[in-house]
Amino acid sequence: MGNYKSRPTYSCTDELKKKISESYALFRSKVIEDLRPKETDWTELQQACSSGDLSTVRSLLSEENAGDTTDTGLSLLHISCISGASSSQIKLLLRKGVKWSTLSKNQFTALHLAAYRGDVEQVEALADGGSEVNQAGHSEVTSLHIAAMCGHLEIARILQTHGAQIDVGDIVKFSPLHIACYFGHEKVVEFLIQNGVDINISGSVGDRPLHLACAKGNLKIVQQLVEGNGQNKADVTVCDDEGHNPLHFCCKSGHLVVLHYLLDHGAQPHHTNIYGDTPVHLACYNGKLEIVKQLVSLTGTESLTKENIFSETPLHSAGTYGKNVELVKFLLDQDCVDINCQGKDGHTALHSACYHGHTRVVQFLLENGADNNMVACVSEQSGDSEKREEQTALMWAYERGHDAIVVFMKHHKRPSDESACSDYSGSLDGSYVSVPSPLGKLRSMTKEKIDVLQLRATLPHQFHLQLLDLEFHEVIGTGSFGKVYKGTCKGRTVAIKRYRASSFGAKSDVDMFCREVAILAKLNSSYVINFVGASLDDPSQFAIVTQYVAGGSLFCLLHEQKRLIDVHSKLTIAVDVAKGMDYLHTLPQPIIHRDLNSHNILLDEHGHAIVADFGESRFLRSAEEDNMTKQPGNLRWMAPEIFTQCTRYSVKADVFSFSLVLWELLAGELPFAHLKPAAAAAETAYHNSRPPVGITFPKPIVSLLQTGWNTDPDQRPEFREIIPILEECRQSQAVAMLSNVDPPPSLFPSALPMVTQQEVDGEGRTTPPLVGHVSALRNHWEAEASRNSTGPSPSDENRRRMPFPQLDKNGYVSDPLSTMRAAMAKDLSDDKSDNAPDT
Incomplete structure (x- = not known):
C-alpha cells in the first residue's frame, strides 16, 4: 500500500456523506421550485385555488376538471398547499375527488409540500382526508423525512399518529432519525426515540445516527442516542462498513466535548478502521491538535506507533496534513515517536510533507533531525517482473513539482554536514527519472468502492441475489474478468458471470461490473439479454446472472463448429442484432455497446439472436461527450475513431462494428483473418482497408456495408435505417430460393441481384x-x-x-x-x- 504514497483525502464514507449533503441541497431546490410556480396560463379554477377563494373554487370545481394539473404537474391540491390555503379548501378538494397521490414533475405530493412548509392544518387535513403518509417522492423521501429535515415536531407527531413508518429509509437508507441527527433537530430526535425508533438503524454504508451526530458535534443529540429509551440505546462502539466507530467521526471533526463524553461511555480509542486508521490518525490527517493532545493524555500513546495500510503513523499523517507545525512538534515531543520512523515501505514523515508540498513542515523536520537521505521502496510492475526503486524525500518533491522544497532541500545544511546535499546534487540531473505517481490509483480505488455502495442502494430489490442462491454447473465461457457458468437460480436455468476475487483497487473489474449491472437493470427487450440479478455483497462474490441462451455465441457457431447457415437464417440473425442495437441507441438515455462482435451475439434454440455482454457499455450522456474510454472492446471489430485513441465518439462506432459482424455472418469468416486483432484494427484505421465484398452478396447488403463501415461516422446510417434494408433482403424471393424455404408473397417486384x-x-x-x-x-x-x-x-x-x-x-x-x-x-x-x- 505504500506505493500509493499518500492516504486519500476522503474515505468512501466521506464521499458518500458529501453526495448525501448535495442530494438534500438538490432536494431543497426542487421543493422551492415547486413552491414558487409560474402562474402563466393557469385556468380560472387554478387561480382560485392559489388565491384561496373558497366560494369560487366550490362553484368551478367539477368531476371533469378535478384532475387538472399545470405544466409542472401541480394538481389543485399542490396549488392550495403552496398558497397556504385553508384546511376547508383542502378538505373540499379531497371530497370532490382531487387525487392526493399525484406527484409533481419534481416528484412531490401535496403532503410533501405542506410538510416542508410546516403548515400543521394542511398536513392534518390531508392526513385526515386519506392521504398516504408513507408515499415516497423525490429520492424516496417520505413526509416524515421532510418533517425531520426541517425540524417540524408537530407535523412529525401528526404523521406518526396517522401511521407513518418511523424507520422507513430513503434512497440511501437514511431513516428520519438519521435525517434529524444530520440536520441537528434535537426535539425531533427525542420524539422519534420516545416512539420506538431503532436507534442503531443502519444506512447504506452501515452509518448509524450516532455516527452522524458525532460528526456534527451535537452533544445533546449524542446524549439522547447513547442514553436512549430503556433497552433501546446507541452502541458507542458500533462501526460502519469501513470500520469507523463514533470516536473516529468525532476526532476527524474535532469536537472535544463529544470526545470526552464518548470516552466516559466506553468508546474504543485505539480501534482501527479498514484502512488501519485509529482516531488519532484521523485527527492528525485533519490537523486537530487539541483532539490529539486529549487522546494522548487520556488514553496513552499506543496509537502513536500504529501504522495504517498506507504505511503511515500519526506523525506521517501530520506531515500529510502539513498546515499545523505545532501538531508535528507535539508528536515529536512524545518519547515513543521517532522523527525518522519509516513505514513498511520506508517512507518517513519528511517524504509525506515533501509529497504534499508543505514547506514549513519540511523545514521544521529538517531542522529537528529528519534524515533527507532515507529512502522509500516503490514497486513498479512490468509484465511478470517487479522492479523496486528507492526514492528519497527529495525525489517525491521533484515528482510533484514542488520547486521551492527541492531548492530548499538541495541547499539545506545541518551543523553536522560539510556541504548541502553533497551526495545527491552531483548526480541528480544525470540520473533522476521522474516516475508517474500512483496516487490516481488510490483515488480510483476509493471511487470504485463508492460506486459499489451506490449500486447496492439504487439497484431494485428484486435484482439483489446472494451467492448461496446460485448453483454453478459447467464453464461455458472465460474472459479477463473471470468465468461464465451455466447454472441455476431459484429453479431457473441461467448464465452466471462470476468475477474473479479481487480488491476494490482492481479498477477495470469493479468499474466494468458496476456499469454492466446498472445497464442490465435498465434493459427490457427480447433482442437483448435478460437480466436476472447480481451478487453485490463483497468483491470476492461479484456475479452477474442473466438468462441462459442455449445456442451459444455466433462466433462459436461460425468459427468453431463451422456450421453452414442458409442465407435467410443469416439475415434473420442480422435483423435481430440490428433491432437490439436500435433499442439500445433509442432509449431515453442511450447506451453505446462498444464491444459488438460475434462473441457477444448469442443464438437461441429457434435461431434468433440476442445482444449480450455489456461490460464495456456505458450510458451516453451527450452526443458531444469527450471523455469516452480509449480503445474499449475487441480490436478486430473496432471502429477507426476508437482505435486511434479518440475520446469523443458516438453510437455510430457500434454501426461500424455491426457492419463487420454482418460481413462475417455472410462470409462465414473472421474479418482480416490473416492478421492479429491489433494489426486488423490498424489496417482499418490507418490504411482504410475493409474485408472483400463477395460478388454473391445481395446488392443492397453491399451498399449497406459500404456506408456502415465508412471512415466518417456521420456518413454511417442509424440502425432504424438499417433494419428495413435487411428485412427487405430477408423477405426477397432470391433469398427464399437460396435458403430452400417457401418464398414470401411477392412484396418486391424483382429478386435481389446475387449469384446463386x-x-x-x-x-x-x-x-x-x-x-x-x-x-x-x-x-x-x-x-x-x-x-x-x-x-x-x-x-x-x-x-x-x-x-x-x-x-x-x-x-x-x-x-x-x-x-x-x-x-x-x-x-x-x-x-x-x-x-x-x-x-
Whole structure:
C-alpha cells in the first residue's frame, strides 16, 4: 500500500456523506421550485385555488376538471398547499375527488409540500382526508423525512399518529432519525426515540445516527442516542462498513466535548478502521491538535506507533496534513515517536510533507533531525517482473513539482554536514527519472468502492441475489474478468458471470461490473439479454446472472463448429442484432455497446439472436461527450475513431462494428483473418482497408456495408435505417430460393441481384453461396471465366467483365468503393452485351 504514497483525502464514507449533503441541497431546490410556480396560463379554477377563494373554487370545481394539473404537474391540491390555503379548501378538494397521490414533475405530493412548509392544518387535513403518509417522492423521501429535515415536531407527531413508518429509509437508507441527527433537530430526535425508533438503524454504508451526530458535534443529540429509551440505546462502539466507530467521526471533526463524553461511555480509542486508521490518525490527517493532545493524555500513546495500510503513523499523517507545525512538534515531543520512523515501505514523515508540498513542515523536520537521505521502496510492475526503486524525500518533491522544497532541500545544511546535499546534487540531473505517481490509483480505488455502495442502494430489490442462491454447473465461457457458468437460480436455468476475487483497487473489474449491472437493470427487450440479478455483497462474490441462451455465441457457431447457415437464417440473425442495437441507441438515455462482435451475439434454440455482454457499455450522456474510454472492446471489430485513441465518439462506432459482424455472418469468416486483432484494427484505421465484398452478396447488403463501415461516422446510417434494408433482403424471393424455404408473397417486384451458383470443392462438399475469403473469390472468378471462355485460360475480356474488387497486397480491399464500382460497371456491360457470363 505504500506505493500509493499518500492516504486519500476522503474515505468512501466521506464521499458518500458529501453526495448525501448535495442530494438534500438538490432536494431543497426542487421543493422551492415547486413552491414558487409560474402562474402563466393557469385556468380560472387554478387561480382560485392559489388565491384561496373558497366560494369560487366550490362553484368551478367539477368531476371533469378535478384532475387538472399545470405544466409542472401541480394538481389543485399542490396549488392550495403552496398558497397556504385553508384546511376547508383542502378538505373540499379531497371530497370532490382531487387525487392526493399525484406527484409533481419534481416528484412531490401535496403532503410533501405542506410538510416542508410546516403548515400543521394542511398536513392534518390531508392526513385526515386519506392521504398516504408513507408515499415516497423525490429520492424516496417520505413526509416524515421532510418533517425531520426541517425540524417540524408537530407535523412529525401528526404523521406518526396517522401511521407513518418511523424507520422507513430513503434512497440511501437514511431513516428520519438519521435525517434529524444530520440536520441537528434535537426535539425531533427525542420524539422519534420516545416512539420506538431503532436507534442503531443502519444506512447504506452501515452509518448509524450516532455516527452522524458525532460528526456534527451535537452533544445533546449524542446524549439522547447513547442514553436512549430503556433497552433501546446507541452502541458507542458500533462501526460502519469501513470500520469507523463514533470516536473516529468525532476526532476527524474535532469536537472535544463529544470526545470526552464518548470516552466516559466506553468508546474504543485505539480501534482501527479498514484502512488501519485509529482516531488519532484521523485527527492528525485533519490537523486537530487539541483532539490529539486529549487522546494522548487520556488514553496513552499506543496509537502513536500504529501504522495504517498506507504505511503511515500519526506523525506521517501530520506531515500529510502539513498546515499545523505545532501538531508535528507535539508528536515529536512524545518519547515513543521517532522523527525518522519509516513505514513498511520506508517512507518517513519528511517524504509525506515533501509529497504534499508543505514547506514549513519540511523545514521544521529538517531542522529537528529528519534524515533527507532515507529512502522509500516503490514497486513498479512490468509484465511478470517487479522492479523496486528507492526514492528519497527529495525525489517525491521533484515528482510533484514542488520547486521551492527541492531548492530548499538541495541547499539545506545541518551543523553536522560539510556541504548541502553533497551526495545527491552531483548526480541528480544525470540520473533522476521522474516516475508517474500512483496516487490516481488510490483515488480510483476509493471511487470504485463508492460506486459499489451506490449500486447496492439504487439497484431494485428484486435484482439483489446472494451467492448461496446460485448453483454453478459447467464453464461455458472465460474472459479477463473471470468465468461464465451455466447454472441455476431459484429453479431457473441461467448464465452466471462470476468475477474473479479481487480488491476494490482492481479498477477495470469493479468499474466494468458496476456499469454492466446498472445497464442490465435498465434493459427490457427480447433482442437483448435478460437480466436476472447480481451478487453485490463483497468483491470476492461479484456475479452477474442473466438468462441462459442455449445456442451459444455466433462466433462459436461460425468459427468453431463451422456450421453452414442458409442465407435467410443469416439475415434473420442480422435483423435481430440490428433491432437490439436500435433499442439500445433509442432509449431515453442511450447506451453505446462498444464491444459488438460475434462473441457477444448469442443464438437461441429457434435461431434468433440476442445482444449480450455489456461490460464495456456505458450510458451516453451527450452526443458531444469527450471523455469516452480509449480503445474499449475487441480490436478486430473496432471502429477507426476508437482505435486511434479518440475520446469523443458516438453510437455510430457500434454501426461500424455491426457492419463487420454482418460481413462475417455472410462470409462465414473472421474479418482480416490473416492478421492479429491489433494489426486488423490498424489496417482499418490507418490504411482504410475493409474485408472483400463477395460478388454473391445481395446488392443492397453491399451498399449497406459500404456506408456502415465508412471512415466518417456521420456518413454511417442509424440502425432504424438499417433494419428495413435487411428485412427487405430477408423477405426477397432470391433469398427464399437460396435458403430452400417457401418464398414470401411477392412484396418486391424483382429478386435481389446475387449469384446463386454454388461451387463444389475437391471433397465433394458444397460451399455456401455467401463466401468471403479472398482465395474462394478468386477460385469463383477462375471457374466462371473458364465456363465462358473457349480458350484454355480466362481471357482478358472475361477478366475485365467480372465484378471483382480491387485488392491490396494482402488480398483485402484497398479502396472500399471498388466493389461497388465494379458491380456498377458489370451492370452497364450486361446491358450492352447479349453474351455476358451467366452469373
